[in-house]
Amino acid sequence: MEIRNPIPPFSLETALEKVQLAEDAWNSQDPIRVSLAYTIDTEWRNRSEFINGRENVVKFLSSKWQRELNYKLKKELWAFTGNRIAVRFEYEFHDIQGQWFRAYGNENWEFDDNGLMRRRFACINDLAIKEQERHIV
Structure with a gap:
């Protein structure tokens, strides 16, 4: 049985x-490491994409980090109760042409009793920025 501390409530x-563990994992840009925080049958909504299952999380993140270069993320706890956590976040990256972006958003997380995330719903907006406007270095 997989356990991912800390566990709820x-x-x-x-x-x-x-939240810090999630930020650290995502900043590693290691899709397998990130996926291990989620249940095998995890459900995601990421922007307008629906992703189901840990295997598809790995595929999604592998593709994401091939397009989003020099990715750097900062997460902030917004609220929590029982087995749920809400975060706000921002991350920065550039595309293959060198255009920088800052993405802002919110995530709602729901965990199982073993501390694995079973549901992740993310709303994200992008803003094109100049490299000198970066916040997260």
Whole structure:
């Protein structure tokens, strides 16, 4: 049985820890490492894409980080209760042509009893920026 600490119900301390663990994993840009935080049958909505299952998470993230170069993410705890956490985030990246972007958004997370994320719903907006306008370096 897979367990991914911290497990719910979350306190302020454990919710903050869960958010930092997610930020660290995503900043590794390692799709397999990231996917291990999710249930085998995880459900995602990422922008207008619906992704189901850990295997598809790996495919999605592999493709994402081939397009989004020099990706750097910052997550912030927004709210938590029981087995749910809400975060706001921003990340920056550039495309193959060198155009930089900042993406802003919110995520709603739901965890199983073992601390694996079973549902992730993300709303994301992109803004083209100049390299010197980056916040996250």
